[in-house]
Amino acid sequence: MDIELFIEALFGILQWKPLLMIFAGVAGGILIGSLPGLTATMGVALLVPFTFGLPFNESIGMLLGIFSGSVYGGSISAILINTPGTPAAAATLLDGYPLSQKGEAGRALSMSVFASFVGGFTGALIMTFLSPQISQLALEFSAAEYFGLATFGLSIIISVSGKSILKGIMVGFLGLLISTIGMDPVSGYPRFTFGSMNLFEGPAFIPTLIGLFAFAEVFKGVEQLTTTKQVVSKISSVFPSLSDIKRTWKDMAKSSVMGTFIGSIPGAGSDIAAFVGYSEAKRRSKNPEKFGTGQIEGVAAAESANNACSGGAMIPMLSLGVPGDAVTAILLGAFVIQGIQPGPMLYKEDLDVVYSVFSAMLVANVAMLIVGFLGVRFFARAITVRKSILLPAIFIMSIVGAYSMRNNMFDVWLALGFGVLGYFLQRYRFPVSPILLALILGPMAEANLRRALIIADNSMIDVLSRPITAIFLILGLVTLIMSILRQRKAHD
Amino acid sequence: MIKSFRKLTSMSLILVMMSAAYSHVQAADFPSKRVTMICPWAAGGGTDTFLRGLARNTEPFLGQTITINNKTGGSGAIGHAAGVRARSDGYTVTMVTFDILTLPPQGFVPFTYKDYDLLMRVNMDPAAITVPIDAPYNTIEEFVAYAKANPGKIKVGHAGPGTAWHLAGSIFAEKVGIDLAYVPYNGAAPAVTALAGKHIQAVSVSPAEVRGQVEGGTVKILAVMSDERVSGFSEVPTMKEEGYDVSFGTWRGLAVPNSTPDDAKKILHDAFKKGMETDAFKRFAADSGLGVSYMSAEDWEKDLSTSAVSVANTMKNLGLVR
Numbered sequence: 001m002d003i004e005l006f007i008e009a010l011f012g013i014l015q016w017k018p019l020l021m022i023f024a025g026v027a028g029g030i031l032i033g034s035l036p037g038l039t040a041t042m043g044v045a046l047l048v049p050f051t052f053g054l055p056f057n058e059s060i061g062m063l064l065g066i067f068s069g070s071v072y073g074g075s076i077s078a079i080l081i082n083t084p085g086t087p088a089a090a091a092t093l094l095d096g097y098p099l100s101q102k103g104e105a106g107r108a109l110s111m112s113v114f115a116s117f118v119g120g121f122t123g124a125l126i127m128t129f130l131s132p133q134i135s136q137l138a139l140e141f142s143a144a145e146y147f148g149l150a151t152f153g154l155s156i157i158i159s160v161s162g163k164s165i166l167k168g169i170m171v172g173f174l175g176l177l178i179s180t181i182g183m184d185p186v187s188g189y190p191r192f193t194f195g196s197m198n199l200f201e202g203p204a205f206i207p208t209l210i211g212l213f214a215f216a217e218v219f220k221g222v223e224q225l226t227t228t229k230q231v232v233s234k235i236s237s238v239f240p241s242l243s244d245i246k247r248t249w250k251d252m253a254k255s256s257v258m259g260t261f262i263g264s265i266p267g268a269g270s271d272i273a274a275f276v277g278y279s280e281a282k283r284r285s286k287n288p289e290k291f292g293t294g295q296i297e298g299v300a301a302a303e304s305a306n307n308a309c310s311g312g313a314m315i316p317m318l319s320l321g322v323p324g325d326a327v328t329a330i331l332l333g334a335f336v337i338q339g340i341q342p343g344p345m346l347y348k349e350d351l352d353v354v355y356s357v358f359s360a361m362l363v364a365n366v367a368m369l370i371v372g373f374l375g376v377r378f379f380a381r382a383i384t385v386r387k388s389i390l391l392p393a394i395f396i397m398s399i400v401g402a403y404s405m406r407n408n409m410f411d412v413w414l415a416l417g418f419g420v421l422g423y424f425l426q427r428y429r430f431p432v433s434p435i436l437l438a439l440i441l442g443p444m445a446e447a448n449l450r451r452a453l454i455i456a457d458n459s460m461i462d463v464l465s466r467p468i469t470a471i472f473l474i475l476g477l478v479t480l481i482m483s484i485l486r487q488r489k490a491h492d
Numbered sequence: 493m494i495k496s497f498r499k500l501t502s503m504s505l506i507l508v509m510m511s512a513a514y515s516h517v518q519a520a521d522f523p524s525k526r527v528t529m530i531c532p533w534a535a536g537g538g539t540d541t542f543l544r545g546l547a548r549n550t551e552p553f554l555g556q557t558i559t560i561n562n563k564t565g566g567s568g569a570i571g572h573a574a575g576v577r578a579r580s581d582g583y584t585v586t587m588v589t590f591d592i593l594t595l596p597p598q599g600f601v602p603f604t605y606k607d608y609d610l611l612m613r614v615n616m617d618p619a620a621i622t623v624p625i626d627a628p629y630n631t632i633e634e635f636v637a638y639a640k641a642n643p644g645k646i647k648v649g650h651a652g653p654g655t656a657w658h659l660a661g662s663i664f665a666e667k668v669g670i671d672l673a674y675v676p677y678n679g680a681a682p683a684v685t686a687l688a689g690k691h692i693q694a695v696s697v698s699p700a701e702v703r704g705q706v707e708g709g710t711v712k713i714l715a716v717m718s719d720e721r722v723s724g725f726s727e728v729p730t731m732k733e734e735g736y737d738v739s740f741g742t743w744r745g746l747a748v749p750n751s752t753p754d755d756a757k758k759i760l761h762d763a764f765k766k767g768m769e770t771d772a773f774k775r776f777a778a779d780s781g782l783g784v785s786y787m788s789a790e791d792w793e794k795d796l797s798t799s800a801v802s803v804a805n806t807m808k809n810l811g812l813v814r
Contacts, residue, residue, distance in 0.1 A: 048536065049545075052776075138685070138689075142689060185652075185676060186653060187653055187811065187812070188652075188654045188812055189814075190600070320688065322684070322688065326536075329536070333536065336781065337776070337780055343704040343707055406563065407563050407564075451676065451677070454647065454674075454675050455647050
């Protein structure tokens with residue numbers, strides 16, 4: 001680490017023009033993230049062409065601003081309307097929405113901003129100081145290890161199942177079944193598509209998410225339109241209270257580090273990190289049964305984990321030229337067009353560029369903290385809007401969101417169908433999150449197991465005996481057994 | 493009430509007729525409104541990048557703005573289908589990709605490239621065989637010898653079942669008579685990552701997609717499947733130079749629905765050709781690692797009629813035809 005060069009790069013970012021671009025990017029990113037159907041990937045992809053003409057510091061500031069802002073932005077709609085704005089915020093709503101229903105939307109939002117900052121900044125710091133060391137991890141992961149990670153992730157279904165593990169597992173398997181719709185990952189055979197090309201790639205993820213959460217919420221809301229009282233939301237301060245920070249700092253620290261590592265593994269994204277962080281906070285907690293009813297730790301753990309992922313995903317992109325997720329894949333393209341080829345050579349030849357990226361990432365997270373706090377009061381007001389106005393607004397935005405993902409009307413019908421499913425699941429007290437986990441992790445587990453088997457000449461023993469894979473599988477098994485035993489005990 | 497309804501009907505009838513007459517006039521001074529381009533692949537990918545760059549540089553020659561509509565999904569089937577179904581007035585241009593050859597044999601779409609009127613091919617990226625830097629072979633000849641001695645032991649990563657890079661490995665193996673195993677990844681990038689981590693023994697993707705790893709010294713390209721050496725990789729021999737008659741790659745081109753008026757097609761063709769030839773676009777494509785390669789509609793049609801057959805045959809051998 002060349003401290004002198006780093007400080008020089010930092011001052012290069014702290015000029016008014018790059019700063020302006022970072023703040024604009026963060027504000028735009030928060031907006032994109034908070035709208036279900038608009039994702040960080042789309043935001044960055046559509047803005048990349050506009051940054052070609054800009055100097056490097058300004059363009060990278062803007063893009064990283066959007067990247068950082070949108071991950072936080074997703075939590076706003078998760079907390080306020082029970083709909084994750086981005087898949088990464090799916091774990092945030094588990095406790096965020098109950099909090100806002102208790103009239104503590106402000107508390108949840110300010111904690112979300114703060115936790116996002118802690119996670120994002122930690123991720124950026126780890127990226128700044130440990131990139132070359134961590135990047136090797138990305139290359140260690142072969143198909144077999146991804147299979148292990150995905151299977152371990154599926155065991156988290158237990159911790160997001162709420163009161164009944166049995167119901168959680170039932171819904172989880174329903175999700176796995178849905179995740180088999182679409183082309184077979186090896187032979188390309190279309191499964192359960194009924195000849196419709198709209199289903200070749202499975203049910204599109206964002207419309208499914210919008211259906212299960214946003215539409216289901218609207219249907220539920222319509223039913224209760226005349227019976228429920230308006231939630232009164234009082235905001236005493238836009239900052240999280242000291243006691244909340246004291247309660248959650250350990251969870252945030254743990255989630256931040258775990259999130260960065262998960263982010264640095266290509267293909268494992270912020271959605272997975274958030275669930276892992278949430279599950280770990282619940283496991284560690286003295287009263288895990290209260291999770292899901294509005295525990296501030298749940299929001300803090302999920303939000304710090306998913307924001308930490310951004311820094312993590314940048315690590316293999318910069319030091320190996322291997323993108324960590326969809327957003328960094330687009331950033332990689334943007335770098336190449338600017339004449340910069342990420343990879344090991346970048347660290348040898350253009351260290352100043354690397355340091356500029358580090359600086360921009362650190363500054364973007366500070367900008368997110370400022371913009372986020374400024375916005376808390378404004379966002380929280382959304383929940384005080386009369387239901388007869390709020391629900392139609394959510395409904396229309398959800399239709400637009402489902403359509404805009406692929407510009408396809410089929411996806412709107414798909415979302416409405418999943419809305420009906422989500423409504424009945426909630427009505428009969430089934431948890432909805434397990435479907436989501438299964439949809440994210442099912443295809444990952446399946447494709448990687450089959451990939452691993454091809455590589456190992458169809459020897460299952462060879463696949464399962466790889467050390468990292470074995471550790472993940474054992475961890476998953478332990479999680480499963482422990483939670484079942486714990487629930488038994490609680491019943492006795 | 494009825495009277496006013498009648499009035500309304502006749503009024504709207506007149507309006508419809510007027511607009512019909514107007515649109516007839518339009519054909520003479522095409523294009524008189526913005527042109528939409530369908531991209532069958534997601535924003536940020538190679539096809540989208542190429543299309544946006546081309547559209548930006550073509551607008552001045554077309555005299556109209558171009559909007560890009562990413563209609564994605566179904567391995568490109570949805571965008572290609574939308575392009576076939578679009579109104580044949582020249583205001584909807586589709587960037588068709590190699591996949592229009594692989595979708596019909598798989599039974600995924602009820603149409604072929606013949607349901608399009610081709611304008612021109614704009615891009616071609618050859619496949620290449622790339623291996624880890626410390627692999628026990630330094631030339632494609634040694635690679636083939638190793639594969640012959642160890643049938644099925646070389647695992648070749650590609651971008652997914654039925655993609656161009658899946659066929660590339662198979663066409664090569666078929667021609668030289670070796671037995672390779674194919675590992676599908678979700679796109680080229682994860683396959684290249686697996687190669688850099690030495691989990692697989694080769695990838696059959698384009699040189700541009702491995703450029704970062706080549707420069708970083710983790711992988712080496714043995715040979716490219718093009719007729720001439722690829723700019724930027726001039727030290728890498730072609731398959732033909734090494735004595736293997738293999739030429740294969742992916743391509744992108746522009747097309748409009750059948751029965752689009754000829755004058756509109758000509759105007760579109762000329763504008764996009766000029767856009768392709770601008771220095772700004774050439775520089776942009778080179779920076780993005782995308783090969784610019786023009787082919788006229790006639791030559792392209794000829795090329796497709798032969799490659800459609802060979803692609804279908806290879807897919808049959810891979811068990812992808814239904």
